[in-house]
Ligand code: ADE
C-alpha cells in the first residue's frame with residue numbers, strides 16, 4: 001500500500017481540534033448573511049488572504065472575530081456538522097472536540113444554546129456517520145480565574161455532555177498556575193483535564209500543567225524537547241502530547257515542516273499524536289496533517305501506524321474500544 005493509501009485507510013482519533021477553528025469561510029459567510037451580521041471581508045478570497053499569521057495572537061484575533069457570527073442553536077449545529085463530514089472523509093472515527101464557551105457567553109449567547117447545538121450534531125454524527133465524540137470545554141487563559149470559575153459553574157448542569165476541561169488562548173504570560181484552583185475544582189467535579197502548554201510557551205509551562213493541573217494529556221507540548229528532564233518524565237509517564245503539525249507551521253512555531261520534531265519525539269518514546277487544531281485556518285484536516293509530516297519527515301508505514309494507534313491509546317474511550325481500533329490498525333498491510 002502506498003503511504004497515501006495507508007494514511008487514508010488508517011482509522012484515526014482526533015484529540016486536539018477547536019470547533020470554532022473548523023469554521024470554513026463559506027459557512028461563515030452563509031451564517032453571517034442569515035443572521036444579518038456584517039463581517040470585515042468582501043469575499044471568501046479576501047478571508048483566505050487574511051489567514052497569514054506570524055504568531056498565535058495574530059491568529060487568535062481573527063479566530064475570535066469569526067466566531068462572532070454564531071448566534072443560534074442551528075449555527076452551532078451547522079458548524080459542528082460540517083466538521084463531522086470532514087471527519088468521515090478522513091476516516092476519523094472518534095473525536096474529542098474543544099469548544100470555547102466564553103467566546104460566546106461574553107457576547108450574550110447562552111451556554112445552553114452552544115452546548116445544545118454542538119451535542120445535537122454529535123448525536124447525529126454517531127447515528128448517521130458512526131463517529132463518536134467527547135466534548136471538552138476550554139477556559140480562555142487570557143481571561144481571569146474568576147471568569148473560569150463562573151464558566152465551570154455554568155457547565156455543571158451539562159456534566160453528562162462534557163467529558164473534560166481544557167485551557168487555551170494566549171499562552172505567553174498566562175501560565176497554567178493561574179488556573180490551579182479552577183482545575184482542582186473541575187477534577188473534584190469529575191472532569192478529565194487537559195491543557196495547552198509548550199506551544200509558544202516554555203517547557204516550564206508543561207511542568208506546571210503536569211504538577212499543578214494534573215493533566216491527562218498535554219496539548220501541543222512540542223517545546224518539551226528543550227528540557228531533557230521533562231522528556232524523561234513524559235516518556236516514563238506515557239503522557240500523551242496532542243501535536244498539530246500544520247498549526248505549528250502556520251503559527252511559526254516551526255519555520256519549515258522538515259524541522260518539525262514530531263518524528264524525533266516519537267523515536268524517543270514520547271506518546272505523540274497527530275491533530276488538526278484549527279483546520280479551517282491552517283490549511284488542512286487530519287489527513288492533510290498526516291500527509292504533510294509523512295512527506296517532510298519521510299515517515300515509515302510503521303511510524304504512521306504507531307501515530308494512529310497512539311491516538312486511540314491517548315483518547316478517553318473505553319479500554320476495549322481502544323483495543324478494537326489498535327488491533328484493526330495492526331492488521332492493516
Ligand atoms: N485556540 C484555538 N487554537 C489554539 C491554539 N493553537 N493555541 C491556543 N489557543 C487556541
Ligand code: ZN
Pocket residue numbers: 016018168196219277
Ligand atoms: Zn489548540
